[in-house]
Amino acid sequence: MAYWYNIQTKQVETDENRSRNDDVMGPYATEDEARNALSSAAENTEQWDAEDKAWEGKGATWDDEDLED
Structure with a gap:
């Protein structure tokens, strides 16, 4: 089962509910990971x-040519 964190309601949700x-973050493997979603993201x-x-x-740079298709 996957767990999600709803940033509007501040509640953990499951796949069923x-x-x-766009108000959910996840999926997370555990309810505890979902509950700590905001601190993990920070x-x-x-x-x-x-x-x-x-x-x-280090003076490193990249441009679009460095990206593969």
Whole structure:
């Protein structure tokens, strides 16, 4: 069973009662993971921002030509 976190209602939802709009985050493997969705997202964003800053600090760049089709 998958779990979802509804950012509007601040409730954990399952596949059976999941909202069908953009207000849900997931899926998560456990109810606890879904309950902590916002803090996990914030932690991930901080980590990715730090990685981006380190990448840019090395003078690394990329452009669309670096991407594969």
